[in-house]
Structure formats: structure tokens, C-alpha cells
Amino acid sequence: MALSKKLFKHSTRFFAAIVSALIIWAALNQGSSATFFTRIEYLLYDVRFNLFLPITKQEQSDHKIAIIDIDENSIINEGRFPWSRQKVATLIQKLGEAGALVIAFDVVFSEKEVNPVERISHAVPAEVFNQLPPQQWQSISSMADADEVMANAIAQHDVVLGFFFQDQQEYQNGQLPPAVFDVPSAWQEKLVITQRPGYTANITGLQSQAGGGGFVTMFPDFDGTVRRAPLLIRHGDQLYPSLALSAAMRYLFIDSLEPQVVEVGDVLAMTQVAVSEFPAPTSPAGFVTVPYQGPAFTFPYFSATDVLRNKLEPQALEGAIVFIGTSAIGLADLRSTPMGPQYPGVEVHANILHALLSGGFPYKPEWQAGATFLQLVLIAIFMIVVLPMLGPMVMLVGGSLIIMLVILFNGYLWTLGLDLPMAGALILTLFLTATFITDGFLKENASKKMLKGMFDQYVPPAHIDKMMADPDSYSFSGESKELTVLFSDIRSFTNISETLSAQELKHMLNSYFTPITKEIFDRNGTIDKYVGDMVMAFWGAPIDDKNHRGNAVLAALNMQRITEELKVAFKQEGLPEVNIGVGVNTGLMNVGDMGSSYRRSYTVLGDAVNLGSRLESITKFYGAKILIGEDTFDHIEGFVCRFVDRIQVKGKEEAIRVYEPLGLDGEVEQSVLDEISQYEQAYQLYLKQDWANAKDAFTLLHENNPLKLYEVYIERINDLKHQTLPAQWDGTFRHTSK
Known part of the structure; x- marks a missing residue:
């Protein structure tokens, strides 16, 4: 022992x-x-x-890095993207004039631009085309060749072009830029750096004039977030730099580099790449942690249209390394990063370049x-x-x-x-x-079981767990707060009970109450009481529920669905068909553990509670399955509801709007939505006292769908059209029975 x-x-x-x-x-x-x-x-x-x-x-470095942004304003002013290469050539020239030292494109020019002269030559008759000498046509064609114009602009400036690496070897389009490192034969089988067999690069005419090139391929983590990026990728027996690394090399007049590696067993693992006094520590595969300097737009941004239209401040780009990219949503270069889900991809390259020149890579x-x-x-x-x-x-x-x-x-x-x-x-x-x-x-489990036994008859299990975890936060003394109450009643229950024996009635009610109670609990509701065939529940106490209205309405819809499913089961057992009406209302209520010294109950009281009961009782009057009050309707989202009526219930002077929830957004058929629209038009005619057209509209609705609601309005119109209504009549109907 x-x-x-x-x-x-x-x-x-x-x-x-x-x-x-x-x-x-x-x-x-x-x-x-x-x-x-x-x-x-x-x-x-x-x-x-x-x-x-x-x-x-990092503190602001001595190196100026800026981003030329093809933003929404640029697209509005300059036309949709991609732009003509002539416009891009103008952009390069303007940047050169503004003093930019290196121009790096986070854009790939992988296809030739159609020469308009060639298009004209195929469109006009030969006799018209031949009126000019071939040399003249050739001269015109050369001037109109946008690729040639851009190539000339590139040749006059220090430009780095971006390209993509591909996973499939069959994709090898365009001309790759010069590699920065030839893998020695002794390294061929040992180097573990990231490799890619395919690529999509720029056309030869452009790349051949560029000072260099770098890949712009992003490598998000499995959750889609860009936290790390490779500095070098192997293609064949050569290493190619990223756009940021290539820009740094052009800026520092470096044509080649040698990554530092260490031998680990039978492989060579990369440890760092250095182009400045601040070596970049890498993973064995050549990746660095992107050292984000801040949220999106931390680096200075200049709209491309401002550059093209000479709207830059003097010296704004003097001595700068500029990246040309986009933050426009439609151009799909926004990335998820630790800084946020809508981060311009071009700024990722800017962050890496900043660390290559000034240090700051975590490792x-x-x-x-x-x-x-x-x-x-x-x-x-x-x-x-x-x-x-x-x-x-x-x-x-x-x-x-x-x-x-x-x-x-x-x-x-x-x-x-x-x-x-x-x-x-x-x-x-x-x-x-x-x-x-x-x-x-x-060791304290026994006392918690006692607490659970006291409250699990009307509080959902999830609520009990929260209460037991922090019992001091919950008070069962009376308090006044905004809650939502639900009443549900089986229609014609007296007639049903007369046809069943006591045992059959007990079985039917148990079969009905069990799934209904589970649904209320699943929606964070609190059972107040069962009275015969009636269920009363409320939301928002003892546990606060910010969505008490929505949870109550969703529970009401699901209770109707459950009832439809029970009809099939009851029919198979020879039991009567069951239909329910549900009333839901929100308002200020008194809630607490109330009763006598002999028996107490956690319940709600107040006018808002009584109104919820009235709403349930008048569902039969309108032929509605569910009715909700205006305070409930005005603060819920995601539900399709039909306005039913503006009413005064017995014992209340204030009129309220009443609605019938029909389902969740996206789950209600279009025909029902169209019918709701037609009903609202008919109701507006009713409010305007245009009795003839209103009656015709409700009659047409009834012919297409014989709802009792339409019958109510048709009968009401027949009565009202013979009455003299007050000038401020607002359509309110007074219910004289409970």
C-alpha cells in the first residue's frame, strides 16, 4: 500500500x-x-x-534607397499596365536625369513589344506601303521600335533587370544575365544551395544592354508569408544573384563574388555572402532572413507618374539606388510579410539591399x-x-x-x-x-462538481467551464442588462396531446426538447424554463455574449430546421406532425437568481421579455415561423430577413417593427430575394394608401406564393380603404389579443 x-x-x-x-x-x-x-x-x-x-x-544609412512606384495614380494618369517600352525608356531617362545611380526593375520584360510599323505594313495595301523607299520604312520602323528605344535608354544608365526562376526545366525563356559565380568542379556534387532548372528572363535586346540582372522570385513559407529570401540560386553550374544583391553589386562596382562555404560531412553549406563590410549570414541553401525596417512604405516612395511628369523635388533621387515596382492592388505584387498582409513585393528587395549595404541581417x-x-x-x-x-x-x-x-x-x-x-x-x-x-x-474537483450540478440545468456546458475557472467573475444576484430572449411553442399542442397517451406524449416531448436544447446550448444560450410545450431561453447572461442577437436568431433558424427533420422521424413512429413558432426580442432585462426560499431559478424579467412572448404568439397570425423585434433586427448581420409589419402589441403603446428571418446570406434562393423585393414595393404602396395598386401587388404575390402574410394585407386593405385614416398614419397595426 x-x-x-x-x-x-x-x-x-x-x-x-x-x-x-x-x-x-x-x-x-x-x-x-x-x-x-x-x-x-x-x-x-x-x-x-x-x-x-x-x-x-537600423539607423538611416549613408546609402539612399528609393522605390519608384507604379501605383494606382500612375495607372490612372499613364494608362493601364504594362506600358509601352517607350514610356519605360522615358522613365529610365528621367531617373538618370534625377541623379539615380542604379535602376533596378522588379518587372520582367519577357516578350517583345509589337512594332506599330510592322502592324501597319500588314494592314495597308502593298501599293500604298511601297510609295516610300524601303530605307525610309526601315528608319521609321527603327524609331518606332519600343524595344530598341528602351534598349538605348538602358545602355545609357546603370540598369538591373529582374527575371524569374522556374521549377520546370522546359521553361527557359529569354536571356539570363551574366552569372556572378561559376561553381568549381570540386563543388559540383557537394554544394547544397537552392537550384532551379527553368527561368523566364528578359528579351535579349534589353538584357544585353543592361548592367546586370537579378531574380525576383519570392519563396514564401508554407503559410504564405515572406520571411526569408535567397541571395543566390544555382542554375546549371552557375550562381545568379537576387535583384537586391545584383543592385548592390552594380552600386559597389562588383562584377563577381565568391560565397563563403563550410564543409559539413559530405556537403558544402553556404554560410555568408559579402559585397560590403557587412557580410550577410545565410542558411546552407543561401537564404537570408529579410530584415524588414518597418511596415509597408517605410522606404521613400515616388509615384512613377510624378517622375514622368517632372514633379519630383530637386535632389530627391540624387545618388539613389531605385527599385521600380508596384503597390497597385490590380498588379498582384502584394505579399504577406511579418509587417502585414499587403506588403509591396518591391519593398522586400529594398529591405534586403539596405542590409547588404548597412548590415542588420538576423541569423x-x-x-x-x-x-x-x-x-x-x-x-x-x-x-x-x-x-x-x-x-x-x-x-x-x-x-x-x-x-x-x-x-x-x-x-x-x-x-x-x-x-x-x-x-x-x-x-x-x-x-x-x-x-x-x-x-x-x-483536489478541488468535488466542489466544482457541486457547482456544475447547480447550474447545468439551464447553463451550457461551455458556460459552466468558464464559471468554474473564474467563479468570482460571475454574480447570480439581480442585475439589469441588454439581453436577447427566445420563446418557442408547439402549435396546436392541445390537440396533439389529446391524441396521445401519457407515455407517447412524454416520448415525443423528450425527443423534441433534446435536440432543441442542444442547439440553444451550442449557440451559447441559457435555458430559462420549459413550460409544457414551451421553451424559453436567453442570451448574454450569465456569460457576456457580444453577439447575443445573432446567436439567438441563428438558433431560431436551426430550431425550425431541426423541427422539419423531426417531422420525418415522428411520422415513421406514428406520431403527429409538429410545427413551432419562435419569437425573439432584444432589450433591457432584469436577470438573476430569483424565486423563494423554497425554489429559485436563474431567469429574466421585464417588458422586453414580455414582448418576446408576444412575438411568438402572433407568429400564427402572420403565418410566420419566426418573428424578431426591431432591436434584434437592427443589430444583426449576415441574415436575410423579411419585414413583416409595424405593430402595437396588447399592453404597449409604442409601435415596433417586426421581421421574419428566412436564412443566412448566400443560403437563400434568388427567387425568395426577388419576392422580398416585390413585397417591399407592395408595402410601400400600402403605406402611400394606394389601395388599388397595393392590393393588386399583394394579390399577385399571393398567387405566386400563397403566404398567410399576403392574405393579412389583402384583408387589411379591404378594410382600410373604407376608413378615413389620420394624416400621420404610418401603417401601424394594433394587436388586441395576447
Whole structure:
């Protein structure tokens, strides 16, 4: 017995040690790029990047980097994109005149532009075409050749053209720029750098005149976010630079480079690429972490149309490296990044160039794996030994402190430029804290079961869990707050009950109430009471629910769907058909644990509650399945509702609008939407007291769909057209019965 107690005492620690070992193994062996740990790591990476950005942001460097933006304004003023190469040539010339040193295009010119002279030569008769000498036509053709004009402009300036690498070898279009490094024969089978067999490059006439070229291919992580980018990609036996790296080389008058590699077993892994005094640390595949300097538009942007129209401030681009790209939504070069989901792709290249010239690349050191393992082991040992000795609240505080220390230490290393993983340490700490806190709170399980037994008759299970987790936050004393109430009643229940035995009636009601109650609970509702065939529920207490209106209306729609399904089952059992009416209303209500010293109930009271009951009762009058009040309707979204009437219920002087929900947006047939539109037009005729046309409109609606609602208005029109109505008549109908 003593041995079993001792084993039981240490069973939680043993379990924690086993799972901790598994967590450490998983954190250090992320075989798939889409593992759970990787997903969490990416999330933490993005949060950390934004959180520490003000600390790690580089000071403005001596190198001016700007972006020439083909924005929406440029497209409006200059015409749709792609523009003629002649306009692009003008843009290059204007940038050169403005003092730009290097012009890098985040645009690929992979197809020739049609020469208008060639088009004319095929369009006009030969006798007309031959009126000019061939030399003259050739001269005109040369002047009109947009590709040649752009090539001449490129030749006069230091231009870097972008191109795409492709995964498929069959795509090899255009001319690649000169490579920056020839892979030695000794490296051929060892170098592990990213390779791509295909490409889509610029036409020969343009690339041959350019100072260089760089790939603009993006490599998002599996979640679509661009966090890392390659500086070099291998094609064949040569390495080609990214657009940012090529621009840096042109700016620094570098024609070739040699990446630094280390031998790891039988392979060569790249470690860094240097074009300035600030080497860029890379992954073995040649990737760098993109050192974002801030959100989109952190770098200076100049609209392309302003450049073309000479609207730049003097010296704005003097001595600058400029990237030409787009932030226009329609041109599809917006990327998801840690800085946000709509980040111009051209600015990704600008960030990389900034770090190539001024430093600031975060990197993973070679000792990362060992440091991570040591950190995880120390956390596991400390928590497994110490936490079981503490009380639950102290455990929570201790676990929170460890998490805070992990975050602060990791953030401090980040400010030093070190990118170390954090997900494993946080998950391990959270797991161990949760495990030992759970073990401690199991001792209090009996009292929580008592609390659950008191309230699970009318509170959803999810609500009970929240209440037990923080009981001090919930009060069952009376309070006044805005809630939504729902009443549901089986129609003609008296007649149904007379045809069934007591046992059959009990079976039918149980079969009905069970799925209806589940639906209310699933929508975060609270059951108030069952009275015979009536169900009363409300939303917004004891747990606050910002969407209490929408949840109540959705529950009402689903209750009608459930009832239709029950009809089939009841018919098979020989039970009567069941139909229900539902009333939903929102307003200020008194809610709390009310009753006597003998019996109490958590319930709602007030005029808004009474109005909800009235709405349920008049569903029969209009032939509607569900009626909701105007306060409910005015604050819900995503539902298709039909206006029913403007009414005064018995005992109330204030008129309200009443609506019938028909379904969710996108789930209601177009014919029903068209019918609602026709009904609204008919109702407007009714309000204008155009009785003849209103009656014709409602009659036509009734012929197409014999709803009782249309009958109500036809009968009402027949009565009202013989009455003298007040000048301010607004169509309100007074219900004289409950």
C-alpha cells in the first residue's frame, strides 16, 4: 500500500518527464516545414519582429534607397499596365536625369513589344506601303521600335533587370544575365544551395544592354508569408544573384563574388555572402532572413507618374539606388510579410539591399541546436522538481515568470542579431505549468462538481467551464442588462396531446426538447424554463455574449430546421406532425437568481421579455415561423430577413417593427430575394394608401406564393380603404389579443 501511494505521488512527475522528452525531441527535429512547432515558431517570429522592431531598426544609412512606384495614380494618369517600352525608356531617362545611380526593375520584360510599323505594313495595301523607299520604312520602323528605344535608354544608365526562376526545366525563356559565380568542379556534387532548372528572363535586346540582372522570385513559407529570401540560386553550374544583391553589386562596382562555404560531412553549406563590410549570414541553401525596417512604405516612395511628369523635388533621387515596382492592388505584387498582409513585393528587395549595404541581417548561429537543447533540458528539470512543491496559484505565477524570462532572453538575443527558436521553450513551459496546476486543482474537483450540478440545468456546458475557472467573475444576484430572449411553442399542442397517451406524449416531448436544447446550448444560450410545450431561453447572461442577437436568431433558424427533420422521424413512429413558432426580442432585462426560499431559478424579467412572448404568439397570425423585434433586427448581420409589419402589441403603446428571418446570406434562393423585393414595393404602396395598386401587388404575390402574410394585407386593405385614416398614419397595426 505504501509503495502504491509513493508511485501515485510521483506518477504526475513521471508523466511530465516523458512528455517533456517528447516535446524536446520534436522541437529539435522539425522534419516537416509545416509541423506544429514550425507554425507556432512562425507566429512567434512575426510577433517578436514587430515587438522589437523599434529596438533593432537600423539607423538611416549613408546609402539612399528609393522605390519608384507604379501605383494606382500612375495607372490612372499613364494608362493601364504594362506600358509601352517607350514610356519605360522615358522613365529610365528621367531617373538618370534625377541623379539615380542604379535602376533596378522588379518587372520582367519577357516578350517583345509589337512594332506599330510592322502592324501597319500588314494592314495597308502593298501599293500604298511601297510609295516610300524601303530605307525610309526601315528608319521609321527603327524609331518606332519600343524595344530598341528602351534598349538605348538602358545602355545609357546603370540598369538591373529582374527575371524569374522556374521549377520546370522546359521553361527557359529569354536571356539570363551574366552569372556572378561559376561553381568549381570540386563543388559540383557537394554544394547544397537552392537550384532551379527553368527561368523566364528578359528579351535579349534589353538584357544585353543592361548592367546586370537579378531574380525576383519570392519563396514564401508554407503559410504564405515572406520571411526569408535567397541571395543566390544555382542554375546549371552557375550562381545568379537576387535583384537586391545584383543592385548592390552594380552600386559597389562588383562584377563577381565568391560565397563563403563550410564543409559539413559530405556537403558544402553556404554560410555568408559579402559585397560590403557587412557580410550577410545565410542558411546552407543561401537564404537570408529579410530584415524588414518597418511596415509597408517605410522606404521613400515616388509615384512613377510624378517622375514622368517632372514633379519630383530637386535632389530627391540624387545618388539613389531605385527599385521600380508596384503597390497597385490590380498588379498582384502584394505579399504577406511579418509587417502585414499587403506588403509591396518591391519593398522586400529594398529591405534586403539596405542590409547588404548597412548590415542588420538576423541569423541563426552554428551553436543554435546545442543552446536550444540545453535551455529546454534546464527548464524541464527545474519545473519538474520545483513546481509540485508549490500551490496552484504559485505554480501559475512561477510558470508565467519562466515564460516571461524566455521571451525577454530570446528578445535580447534578437536585438543582438541572433534568431533563436522560442516555440519549444514556451510550449514546454506551458505544458508543465498546465500539468502540475491541473494536478493541484484535481483536489478541488468535488466542489466544482457541486457547482456544475447547480447550474447545468439551464447553463451550457461551455458556460459552466468558464464559471468554474473564474467563479468570482460571475454574480447570480439581480442585475439589469441588454439581453436577447427566445420563446418557442408547439402549435396546436392541445390537440396533439389529446391524441396521445401519457407515455407517447412524454416520448415525443423528450425527443423534441433534446435536440432543441442542444442547439440553444451550442449557440451559447441559457435555458430559462420549459413550460409544457414551451421553451424559453436567453442570451448574454450569465456569460457576456457580444453577439447575443445573432446567436439567438441563428438558433431560431436551426430550431425550425431541426423541427422539419423531426417531422420525418415522428411520422415513421406514428406520431403527429409538429410545427413551432419562435419569437425573439432584444432589450433591457432584469436577470438573476430569483424565486423563494423554497425554489429559485436563474431567469429574466421585464417588458422586453414580455414582448418576446408576444412575438411568438402572433407568429400564427402572420403565418410566420419566426418573428424578431426591431432591436434584434437592427443589430444583426449576415441574415436575410423579411419585414413583416409595424405593430402595437396588447399592453404597449409604442409601435415596433417586426421581421421574419428566412436564412443566412448566400443560403437563400434568388427567387425568395426577388419576392422580398416585390413585397417591399407592395408595402410601400400600402403605406402611400394606394389601395388599388397595393392590393393588386399583394394579390399577385399571393398567387405566386400563397403566404398567410399576403392574405393579412389583402384583408387589411379591404378594410382600410373604407376608413378615413389620420394624416400621420404610418401603417401601424394594433394587436388586441395576447
